[in-house]
Amino acid sequence: MNDNNNKDHIKLSLPNKPEFVSVARLTASSIASRVGFNIEDIEDIKVAIGEACTNAIQHSSLNENDSYEIEFILDIDKLIINIRDKGNGKCKKDIKTPNVEELKESGLGLFIIKTLMDEVECISCEDKGTEIRMVKRIEVGV
Amino acid sequence: MNDNNNKDHIKLSLPNKPEFVSVARLTASSIASRVGFNIEDIEDIKVAIGEACTNAIQHSSLNENDSYEIEFILDIDKLIINIRDKGNGKCKKDIKTPNVEELKESGLGLFIIKTLMDEVECISCEDKGTEIRMVKRIEVGV
Amino acid sequence: MALEIKKTFDKENDRWVIKPNGEIDIYTSPEFKETLLDLIEESETDIVINGENLDYIDSTGLGVLISGLKKLKEKERNIIIINIKKNINKLLDITGLNKVFIVKECK
Amino acid sequence: MALEIKKTFDKENDRWVIKPNGEIDIYTSPEFKETLLDLIEESETDIVINGENLDYIDSTGLGVLISGLKKLKEKERNIIIINIKKNINKLLDITGLNKVFIVKECK
Ligand SMILES: Nc1ncnc2c1ncn2[C@@H]1O[C@H](COP(=O)(O)OP(=O)(O)O)[C@@H](O)[C@H]1O
Ligand SMILES: Nc1ncnc2c1ncn2[C@@H]1O[C@H](COP(=O)(O)OP(=O)(O)O)[C@@H](O)[C@H]1O
Numbered sequence: 001m002n003d004n005n006n007k008d009h010i011k012l013s014l015p016n017k018p019e020f021v022s023v024a025r026l027t028a029s030s031i032a033s034r035v036g037f038n039i040e041d042i043e044d045i046k047v048a049i050g051e052a053c054t055n056a057i058q059h060s061s062l063n064e065n066d067s068y069e070i071e072f073i074l075d076i077d078k079l080i081i082n083i084r085d086k087g088n089g090k091c092k093k094d095i096k097t098p099n100v101e102e103l104k105e106s107g108l109g110l111f112i113i114k115t116l117m118d119e120v121e122c123i124s125c126e127d128k129g130t131e132i133r134m135v136k137r138i139e140v141g142v
Numbered sequence: 143m144n145d146n147n148n149k150d151h152i153k154l155s156l157p158n159k160p161e162f163v164s165v166a167r168l169t170a171s172s173i174a175s176r177v178g179f180n181i182e183d184i185e186d187i188k189v190a191i192g193e194a195c196t197n198a199i200q201h202s203s204l205n206e207n208d209s210y211e212i213e214f215i216l217d218i219d220k221l222i223i224n225i226r227d228k229g230n231g232k233c234k235k236d237i238k239t240p241n242v243e244e245l246k247e248s249g250l251g252l253f254i255i256k257t258l259m260d261e262v263e264c265i266s267c268e269d270k271g272t273e274i275r276m277v278k279r280i281e282v283g284v
Numbered sequence: 285m286a287l288e289i290k291k292t293f294d295k296e297n298d299r300w301v302i303k304p305n306g307e308i309d310i311y312t313s314p315e316f317k318e319t320l321l322d323l324i325e326e327s328e329t330d331i332v333i334n335g336e337n338l339d340y341i342d343s344t345g346l347g348v349l350i351s352g353l354k355k356l357k358e359k360e361r362n363i364i365i366i367n368i369k370k371n372i373n374k375l376l377d378i379t380g381l382n383k384v385f386i387v388k389e390c391k
Numbered sequence: 392m393a394l395e396i397k398k399t400f401d402k403e404n405d406r407w408v409i410k411p412n413g414e415i416d417i418y419t420s421p422e423f424k425e426t427l428l429d430l431i432e433e434s435e436t437d438i439v440i441n442g443e444n445l446d447y448i449d450s451t452g453l454g455v456l457i458s459g460l461k462k463l464k465e466k467e468r469n470i471i472i473i474n475i476k477k478n479i480n481k482l483l484d485i486t487g488l489n490k491v492f493i494v495k496e497c498k
Binding site: 160161163164167185189192193195196199200240242243245246247248250251253254257258 | 393414416417418447449450451453454455457458460461464478482485486487488490491
């Protein structure tokens with residue numbers, strides 16, 4: 001990731017607790033608005049971050065005293081967001097379209113992120129945790 | 143600081159650039175509101191954080207590629223906030239009441255923090271940077 | 285408070301109305317789940333979710349709605365979602381849940 | 392934009408009015424400084440700051456107002472602050488700046 005050196009980096013580290021996901025959403029909104037996204041894109045980013053943080057809490061260590069980290073990398077034409085937890089969960093390689101007619105209560109999170117962002121990747125590394133990496137491009141002329 | 147182990151910690155790291163101080167303010171507001179402060183206290187915390195970040199940027203290394211860190215420690219009855227920069231500035235030990243009649247354009251920041259928060263300390267450590275540590279207590283019955 | 289939930293009985297249409305005020309997310313959805321499932325347990329009517337004051341819902345909140353609907357379907361009843369905001373409508377749309385619930389009167 | 396600044400001439404009272412919209416902080420105060428000092432340079436009147444749409448000001452913004460006042464005092468003119476919000480009035484109060492500027496019609 002040498003080419004990330006000259007870009008602005010913002011990091012936020014939060015406890016593995018549901019009550020702080022709203023802090024992640026608000027921080028993400030304010031960064032997205034500073035970077036110049038329009039209101040609809042800001043909302044998309046907020047929702048995507050919320051889902052990724054929820055996964056970090058639900059599928060990771062379940063240890064409330066652990067924390068997870070969100071990194072924002074501000075590129076000229078895009079915002080890159082990495083959410084890293086220290087759990088030992090396993091992310092699936094491909095993100096499927098959920099069949100909601102089956103009335104399954106789970107399995108929507110990554111699909112929602114995929115739909116709202118331009119790129120998503122979920123990478124689990126045994127013993128080290130999972131990283132959800134997502135990218136939202138800034139529309140030209142905004 | 144062993145007694146901080148069981149408390150929730152939130153960390154935010156920001157580039158030494160004026161445009162991101164608003165992100166610090168918003169993140170602080172959302173944490174303060176989550177912790178249960180009332181609206182006036184949230185506003186005080188927001189202003190105090192803004193001043194501390196401004197100092198971290200103005201009096202530190204002046205290297206835009208450096209970053210500074212804000213740590214929020216959530217205690218039962220108080221919120222502790224540390225703002226750490228990597229500059230080589232020197233903080234004065236005592237925070238004086240400014241004489242504004244002299245029409246000096248600077249020297250208000252730390253005094254504003256002191257007035258709005260319950261405790262402030264500014265500690266410079268040569269070569270390592272400066273840490274502004276502030277505490278806001280949560281009023282009983284809020 | 286991040287979420288307040290109001291329950292009222294709509295006599296005219298013989299059904300319960302739930303009006304969540306605020307945000308339904310991983311933090312608040314357990315409370316929303318309790319309210320919704322308790323109501324479904326007790327009643328035999330359709331349930332209306334009035335989204336007028338609902339600012340945000342995430343996948344855990346959608347999951348609660350889905351589990352509610354599953355229980356209601358056993359009684360041949362439904363969840364009717366009214367007055368939802370644009371951002372939430374977008375979520376129902378992209379997940380396909382707008383075809384699973386009855387979604388009416390979008391703002 | 393985090394800050395927009397409107398300048399208008401109040402003919403009735405023969406003075407310039409500056410109406411900042413948004414937040415004056417370390418990021419936006421250079422722009423505010425330029426607007427204020429340029430106006431002071433060009434004009435010989437009092438200057439009114441209409442704070443109706445000013446949501447936030449920090450010590451760098453207050454510093455700009457102080458440097459403006461210093462220049463105006465040389466011409467025996469003043470800065471008059473009107474319609475400011477409660478949170479900003481609190482800052483002027485605790486710093487003692489409410490005795491240095493003319494602060495009127497607080498909301
Ligand atoms: N941060 C993570 N750590 C480990 N596994 C994850 C993580 N995020 C997602 N997963 C895996 O991917 C699956 C799908 O995630 P998602 O679409 O968000 O649905 P849900 O979380 O409701 O199961 C999860 O069930 C889990 O197995
Ligand atoms: N983060 C910091 N690093 C180094 N020095 C600092 C820092 N914060 C404050 N100081 C010192 O304390 C002084 C007073 O700060 P302040 O009251 O905020 O006024 P101002 O920043 O306008 O000078 C500064 O001039 C500086 O010398």
